[in-house]
Amino acid sequence: MISEFIKKIQSGEIDVVEHTNKVLEQTHNLNNEFHHLNIISEELALSQAHKLKKAPKGRLAGLPISVKDSIIVKDVESRGGSKILSGYKPLFNATVINKLQAEGAIIIGKNAQDAFGFGSFSTNVGLDLQTPLNPNDKTRACGGSSGGSAGLTKAATFPHTSLGESTGGSIVAPASFCGVYGLCPTYGRISRNGLMAYGNSLDKIGPMATSPEDLALILEIISGHDKLESTSLNNPVPDFTKEITNTTKLKVGIISETVGEGTDPAIADNIQAIASKLNATKVSLPTTHKYGVPTYMLLATSEASTNLAKYCGMRYGQHEKLEGSFNDYFTKVRSKYFNEETKRRIIIGTFARMAGFRDAFYLKATKVRTKIIEEYKKLYKTYDILISPTMPIVAPTFKEIEQLTPLQNYMMDIMTVGPNLAGLPHINIPSGTHNNMPIGLLATSNHLEESKLLQLAHQLKNG
Amino acid sequence: MNVDEDLLRNVAKLARLKLTKEETITFLPQLNEVLDVFSKLEEVNTDNTKSSFQPVPLKNALREDKPTVCNTQEEVLKLTDHKKDGYFKGPKAV
Numbered sequence: 001m002i003s004e005f006i007k008k009i010q011s012g013e014i015d016v017v018e019h020t021n022k023v024l025e026q027t028h029n030l031n032n033e034f035h036h037l038n039i040i041s042e043e044l045a046l047s048q049a050h051k052l053k054k055a056p057k058g059r060l061a062g063l064p065i066s067v068k069d070s071i072i073v074k075d076v077e078s079r080g081g082s083k084i085l086s087g088y089k090p091l092f093n094a095t096v097i098n099k100l101q102a103e104g105a106i107i108i109g110k111n112a113q114d115a116f117g118f119g120s121f122s123t124n125v126g127l128d129l130q131t132p133l134n135p136n137d138k139t140r141a142c143g144g145s146s147g148g149s150a151g152l153t154k155a156a157t158f159p160h161t162s163l164g165e166s167t168g169g170s171i172v173a174p175a176s177f178c179g180v181y182g183l184c185p186t187y188g189r190i191s192r193n194g195l196m197a198y199g200n201s202l203d204k205i206g207p208m209a210t211s212p213e214d215l216a217l218i219l220e221i222i223s224g225h226d227k228l229e230s231t232s233l234n235n236p237v238p239d240f241t242k243e244i245t246n247t248t249k250l251k252v253g254i255i256s257e258t259v260g261e262g263t264d265p266a267i268a269d270n271i272q273a274i275a276s277k278l279n280a281t282k283v284s285l286p287t288t289h290k291y292g293v294p295t296y297m298l299l300a301t302s303e304a305s306t307n308l309a310k311y312c313g314m315r316y317g318q319h320e321k322l323e324g325s326f327n328d329y330f331t332k333v334r335s336k337y338f339n340e341e342t343k344r345r346i347i348i349g350t351f352a353r354m355a356g357f358r359d360a361f362y363l364k365a366t367k368v369r370t371k372i373i374e375e376y377k378k379l380y381k382t383y384d385i386l387i388s389p390t391m392p393i394v395a396p397t398f399k400e401i402e403q404l405t406p407l408q409n410y411m412m413d414i415m416t417v418g419p420n421l422a423g424l425p426h427i428n429i430p431s432g433t434h435n436n437m438p439i440g441l442l443a444t445s446n447h448l449e450e451s452k453l454l455q456l457a458h459q460l461k462n463g
Numbered sequence: 464m465n466v467d468e469d470l471l472r473n474v475a476k477l478a479r480l481k482l483t484k485e486e487t488i489t490f491l492p493q494l495n496e497v498l499d500v501f502s503k504l505e506e507v508n509t510d511n512t513k514s515s516f517q518p519v520p521l522k523n524a525l526r527e528d529k530p531t532v533c534n535t536q537e538e539v540l541k542l543t544d545h546k547k548d549g550y551f552k553g554p555k556a557v
Contacts, residue, residue, distance in 0.1 A: 231517065
């Protein structure tokens with residue numbers, strides 16, 4: 001837990017500058033081996049440490065935190081994992097960065113990810129970036145798209161937490177593959193100001209850590225209304241660090257479709273054993289399970305295809321010589337610097353919004369999304385929490401991933417797209433291993449009920 | 464659903480992307496496979512179902528209509544190679 005470390009920084013028992021220097025050295029060593037960071041923000045980290053040494057205050061005093069590349073940090077190259085943004089140094093901080101820094105956190109770098117969040121394995125990195133490796137087995141993927149965040153959280157030999165971002169499962173999937181805790185909050189609980197948009201009706205920032213108590217602390221600090229963000233919810237932020245120890249009995253349902261065909265039997269057995277301990281009842285989410293992935297992909301790619309229109313080589317990031325018409329120039333820059341998966345998703349999204357196809361694809365998906373939200377809401381009248389495996393398999397090898405078609409890639413998110421479409425908070429809880437690789441349990445609660453997820457994680461961890 | 468090469472090129476053009484021959488050959492069957500599966504949404508009865516453009520209902524999320532401090536023209540232009548006389552310089556419009 002990070003709380004003991006923070007107390008030592010606050011009391012001066014640990015020198016924050018010396019500690020930060022050591023952390024940066026260890027981070028460089030780890031990054032040479034695992035590639036969890038696109039950039040190490042050494043200058044920023046040391047300048048924060050020197051300031052903190054004079055006044056070691058704040059609930060996160062001296063804590064090293066890494067953040068997904070798509071969360072912007074002032075004056076630190078922020079590429080969202082894509083070559084098209086090489087050289088882009090933002091003029092302002094994301095709201096979450098301001099909140100972390102105000103509590104004394106030290107930003108050590110930007111985590112590797114699938115470009116713009118387009119992937120389940122962090123293998124779709126930008127054209128000049130390295131793929132992060134799973135710290136449990138370097139022949140396997142970290143998961144995506146916040147792969148570097150989960151990987152470094154697992155590998156770090158020093159007190160550390162990370163921020164990831166989820167559109168369709170990008171916090172819990174890599175958390176499951178790497179064996180750490182990851183919490184995706186209710187849509188709107190945490191400000192998206194300063195987050196590069198993938199699908200703006202789906203994107204959420206959330207913490208990753210090695211304990212549920214650390215998650216609770218970070219969540220409490222970065223949550224809350226932000227007048228700079230129009231979808232930010234104006235609801236009170238609970239005292240998550242206290243509510244995590246609540247001993248109220250939770251009523252749990254296990255989603256029956258997720259422990260049958262398509263799920264590795266060893267994973268299904270692991271989750272069902274935990275369900276038995278929790279006296280969970282079998283429940284069903286048929287529409288979500290059958291239509292969740294197509295609904296998610298149509299909405300996410302439609303939104304992405306418009307959100308990425310701004311990357312055109314004029315105002316920031318990569319530039320080319322100004323030649324030809326607007327369309328010629330933009331086409332040249334985008335075709336040169338977007339990777340293959342980015343192009344594929346832009347094309348799917350553009351197609352889904354085109355005249356003649358919009359009603360059958362995009363608008364239909366917005367209506368099926370309503371059905372999916374209704375399906376979950378009905379179950380939350382009876383249950384506090386719904387559980388399933390987070391991923392149907394353990395982290396695959398890179399060779400196995402190469403054999404997958406795009407459709408097979410997209411289907412990997414079958415467990416995680418439901419809560420993301422419905423904007424529901426969800427958490428990955430490490431629940432065991434299979435062939436020495438981590439298994440994750442996915443728990444989902446009703447809107448604004450993150451406390452119940454933390455409570456379950458705390459209870460399972462402490463037996 | 465059958466997307467042919469002409470339709471794929473048209474979609475790419477709208478998205479300001481120029482696909483190489485190799486990309487076209489790769490994407491075409493993939494796109495058809497993906498859209499075939501996505502078409503299964505037709506099976507869901509959505510009569511009288513409203514669209515959800517957000518997962519959590521939002522109402523009147525507007526800030527007060529008052530000027531606020533934001534990035535200066537000078538700061539913003541530092542990020543680009545293409546500028547002239549305090550403005551962005553773009554490709555020819557006509």
